[in-house]
Amino acid sequence: MRKVAIVGTGLTKWGVRGATYKELVQEAGKDLFDDVPNLDKPEVDSLFVGSALVDRLAFQAYPAPIVAEQLGLKPSRMAMRTEMACVSGQSAIRVAYASIVSGLSDVAVVVGAEKMNLPSMAEVQSSMACVLDREWDGVNGLNAPPYFALVAQRHMHEYGTTEEQMAEVSVKNHDHAATNPYAHFPKRVTKEKVLGSTRIAPPLKLLDCSGITDGAAAVLMTHGDAAKRFTDTPVFIEGLGQAQSGSLVVNLESLTTWLPLKRAAADAFKMAGVTVHDMDLAETHDCFTISEIMEYEDLGLCGKGEGGTYVTEGQSRIGGELPTNLRGGLLGCGHPLGATGVAQAIEVTRQFRAQVPQERYVGGDWGLCHNLSGNANNHAVMVLHRGG
Amino acid sequence: MRKVAIVGTGLTKWGVRGATYKELVQEAGKDLFDDVPNLDKPEVDSLFVGSALVDRLAFQAYPAPIVAEQLGLKPSRMAMRTEMACVSGQSAIRVAYASIVSGLSDVAVVVGAEKMNLPSMAEVQSSMACVLDREWDGVNGLNAPPYFALVAQRHMHEYGTTEEQMAEVSVKNHDHAATNPYAHFPKRVTKEKVLGSTRIAPPLKLLDCSGITDGAAAVLMTHGDAAKRFTDTPVFIEGLGQAQSGSLVVNLESLTTWLPLKRAAADAFKMAGVTVHDMDLAETHDCFTISEIMEYEDLGLCGKGEGGTYVTEGQSRIGGELPTNLRGGLLGCGHPLGATGVAQAIEVTRQFRAQVPQERYVGGDWGLCHNLSGNANNHAVMVLHRGG
Numbered sequence: 001m002r003k004v005a006i007v008g009t010g011l012t013k014w015g016v017r018g019a020t021y022k023e024l025v026q027e028a029g030k031d032l033f034d035d036v037p038n039l040d041k042p043e044v045d046s047l048f049v050g051s052a053l054v055d056r057l058a059f060q061a062y063p064a065p066i067v068a069e070q071l072g073l074k075p076s077r078m079a080m081r082t083e084m085a086c087v088s089g090q091s092a093i094r095v096a097y098a099s100i101v102s103g104l105s106d107v108a109v110v111v112g113a114e115k116m117n118l119p120s121m122a123e124v125q126s127s128m129a130c131v132l133d134r135e136w137d138g139v140n141g142l143n144a145p146p147y148f149a150l151v152a153q154r155h156m157h158e159y160g161t162t163e164e165q166m167a168e169v170s171v172k173n174h175d176h177a178a179t180n181p182y183a184h185f186p187k188r189v190t191k192e193k194v195l196g197s198t199r200i201a202p203p204l205k206l207l208d209c210s211g212i213t214d215g216a217a218a219v220l221m222t223h224g225d226a227a228k229r230f231t232d233t234p235v236f237i238e239g240l241g242q243a244q245s246g247s248l249v250v251n252l253e254s255l256t257t258w259l260p261l262k263r264a265a266a267d268a269f270k271m272a273g274v275t276v277h278d279m280d281l282a283e284t285h286d287c288f289t290i291s292e293i294m295e296y297e298d299l300g301l302c303g304k305g306e307g308g309t310y311v312t313e314g315q316s317r318i319g320g321e322l323p324t325n326l327r328g329g330l331l332g333c334g335h336p337l338g339a340t341g342v343a344q345a346i347e348v349t350r351q352f353r354a355q356v357p358q359e360r361y362v363g364g365d366w367g368l369c370h371n372l373s374g375n376a377n378n379h380a381v382m383v384l385h386r387g388g
Numbered sequence: 389m390r391k392v393a394i395v396g397t398g399l400t401k402w403g404v405r406g407a408t409y410k411e412l413v414q415e416a417g418k419d420l421f422d423d424v425p426n427l428d429k430p431e432v433d434s435l436f437v438g439s440a441l442v443d444r445l446a447f448q449a450y451p452a453p454i455v456a457e458q459l460g461l462k463p464s465r466m467a468m469r470t471e472m473a474c475v476s477g478q479s480a481i482r483v484a485y486a487s488i489v490s491g492l493s494d495v496a497v498v499v500g501a502e503k504m505n506l507p508s509m510a511e512v513q514s515s516m517a518c519v520l521d522r523e524w525d526g527v528n529g530l531n532a533p534p535y536f537a538l539v540a541q542r543h544m545h546e547y548g549t550t551e552e553q554m555a556e557v558s559v560k561n562h563d564h565a566a567t568n569p570y571a572h573f574p575k576r577v578t579k580e581k582v583l584g585s586t587r588i589a590p591p592l593k594l595l596d597c598s599g600i601t602d603g604a605a606a607v608l609m610t611h612g613d614a615a616k617r618f619t620d621t622p623v624f625i626e627g628l629g630q631a632q633s634g635s636l637v638v639n640l641e642s643l644t645t646w647l648p649l650k651r652a653a654a655d656a657f658k659m660a661g662v663t664v665h666d667m668d669l670a671e672t673h674d675c676f677t678i679s680e681i682m683e684y685e686d687l688g689l690c691g692k693g694e695g696g697t698y699v700t701e702g703q704s705r706i707g708g709e710l711p712t713n714l715r716g717g718l719l720g721c722g723h724p725l726g727a728t729g730v731a732q733a734i735e736v737t738r739q740f741r742a743q744v745p746q747e748r749y750v751g752g753d754w755g756l757c758h759n760l761s762g763n764a765n766n767h768a769v770m771v772l773h774r775g776g
Contacts, residue, residue: 001490001491020523022523052449052450053443053449055441055443055444055449055515055518056443056444056449059518059522060518060521060522061440061441061443061444061471061473061515061518061519062440062471062472062473062518062519062520062761062762064472064766065632065634065635065761065762065765065766066521066635068632068635069634069635069636069639074631074632074633074634075630075631075632076631076632076651076655077629077630077631077655078482078630079472079630079632079766080470080471080472080475080476080479080482080483081470081471081472082468082469082470082471082483083449083450083468083469083470083471084450084452084467084468084469085449085450087468088468091468094466094468094492095468095470095483095486097490097492098483098486098487098489098490098492099486101486101489101490101491102389102485102486102489102490103389103489104482104485104486104628127443127449130443130447130448130449130450131449131450132450133448133454134447134448135408135410240492241465242463242465242466242467243462243463243464243465244453244456244462244463244464244467245462246453246457246462247453247454247456247457248457251457263464267465373450373453374450374453377453378452378453378467
């Protein structure tokens with residue numbers, strides 16, 4: 001079977017951008033093409049676009065041809081958009097992987113992009129509520145912050161997790177974001193500032209939540225034999241896992257243990273022939289601070305209920321057991337839904353290539369990317385390995 | 389490399405349905421599960437959902453978990469929605485193919501579904517206009533009927549194609565639809581009725597256009613070794629091709645020759661090791677009558693400009709060179725965008741299994757499915773082969 005590598009990366013500045021969806025895509029594309037000077041655009045036979053809410057927030061269905069045209073590409077073998085809410089970006093990478101392994105593609109561009117900010121934030125919120133089952137959970141107000149607040153309350157009740165521990169996740173990820181010129185929120189925050197920030201859905205406060213962010217990210221992917229044409233340090237996708245648990249909140253198996261994450265991680269590590277303890281760095285889906293705490297636990301980095309201690313001990317900081325969310329995570333970078341999964345893969349790739357500022361450089365050989373979507377009913381895990 | 393087969397099929401009645409998106413999905417799922425009594429639902433490790441406008445017309449993003457829950461599935465390895473406008477359904481099949489070949493999936497359910505009819509047809513039309521580049525073509529009124537009217541006008545100008553010839557496509561496909569209880573428009577029409585129907589965008593009249601239809605379709609797919617557990621007649625995907633030409637109408641290479649169709653078909657036939665003349669039946673994308681005429685030409689069934697004669701000679705009828713759109717096509721069945729590509733594959737499968745009414749039974753060993761999307765800037769071709 002063919003091996004598949006990420007061989008080039010491109011990013012936009014993330015934030016509240018005075019830019020359209022098309023402009024964001026073009027900006028990420030330029031950054032990507034600058035990174036792969038050996039690429040001849042007609043070689044790109046496939047294009048996969050991860051976008052969650054482009055129909056509603058950019059008023060545009062069928063974005064794949066538009067992205068192709070913005071980038072000057074004419075995909076001759078595969079083209080589509082993938083949508084899986086907050087897993088849309090990693091889904092695009094997964095389809096590129098499967099297409100390359102199966103021989104349907106040789107050279108693929110993957111773009112994750114989202115234009116989130118509109119003049120009317122009410123419109124944005126109403127569109128975001130479509131991500132949960134609109135007729136049941138959405139209509140009852142269970143969009144993301146209230147749902148993750150339930151999770152946090154239950155986790156606090158069961159395991160004694162505290163708001164201070166959650167705040168530490170935000171402090172850490174903002175520390176990392178301060179080293180990242182692409183981040184939406186590149187400013188350090190104190191624990192006191194997190195704890196004192198505006199209440200959103202108790203116990204979650206503003207700085208426990210990822211932001212509404214515009215941004216795009218792009219990678220070039222190809223098979224192992226071709227990878228060295230584009231880079232001395234291809235980053236191979238060695239493990240992939242994804243699992244699901246229900247759809248409605250009432251049908252989830254547990255609020256405080258993400259069983260689909262456990263299953264997805266087990267599959268991804270088995271496929272790669274490694275364990276979580278072999279990882280040198282991780283990008284996990286910190287849509288809310290409580291999420292990252294549960295991810296430490298359900299990835300097996302600590303026992304159940306010990307995620308709060310894990311972060312306060314500094315285990316997820318540089319120098320700790322597994323430096324996590326080095327680009328700043330969703331909390332520090334913001335969360336343009338479809339772009340997030342692609343940007344996580346870019347952080348791992350740039351770390352392996354020593355293309356990040358020294359302050360957050362960790363490098364290593366093995367990295368993990370994790371996304372969850374909706375009410376955490378679906379989790380996707382990807383294990384990356386430094387080649388070269 | 390693994391072979392991949394379609395091993396089960398399910399359909400809803402298509403039409404203006406008093407049913408929600410969820411109900412349509414459930415109905416197609418029941419029909420599918422009835423067709424594969426040997427399936428144990430937990431075996432289904434993957435789910436791919438082809439939907440184009442679910443965000444706007446069913447007010448629901450992230451449909452994959454909802455579809456899973458409606459069907460009683462918990463996909464343990466892969467789940468996502470694919471979107472490529474009118475190629476969304478075939479895109480879902482393509483991703484299932486790639487996932488199975490690459491080993492990411494073993495047993496996949498593919499669902500194509502679209503709820504198109506809303507109380508306000510103005511809302512539907514405004515959403516449909518999002519399929520073309522909204523800022524350029526959409527805002528200038530170039531949604532589907534006006535665009536395909538331009539194509540028809542130019543084809544008439546260059547090749548002498550007539551409105552009568554186009555009407556023959558509608559007559560043929562309605563003849564086929566009359567044998568199909570799942571069709572939206574299962575009624576024969578005369579050439580005079582087509583020619584006298586309401587003008588939509590000259591030269592296209594109402595009966596030259598596919599309808600606004602609610603519907604769903606589902607297939608079960610697995611690898612060659614497992615296929616015989618579910619059916620004596622697996623239908624193997626032997627060829628896949630897809631190609632693109634620009635996005636905006638001004639950037640298409642030609643109005644009257646679909647170069648991406650020629651490229652996609654060449655790739656699919658090469659992969660399958662056959663030619664168009666080996667096909668026993670074809671499902672092509674007759675979104676408008678002119679489309680099917682151009683498809684005869686660009687698939688190489690007749691010379692350029694001879695598509696009108698091809699249909700009036702009866703070459704695309706049963707007994708002709710290549711019986712085309714036997715279920716009634718988009719003209720006779722309607723066009724619930726994401727469902728169409730899946731339903732085409734179902735027609736070929738049911739033909740190979742002799743599960744269609746005798747009046748339209750053709751059977752055979754090789755079948756072709758074709759979809760185009762947007763302003764025909766993207767074309768996808770799939771070649772299917774009868775196993776067993």
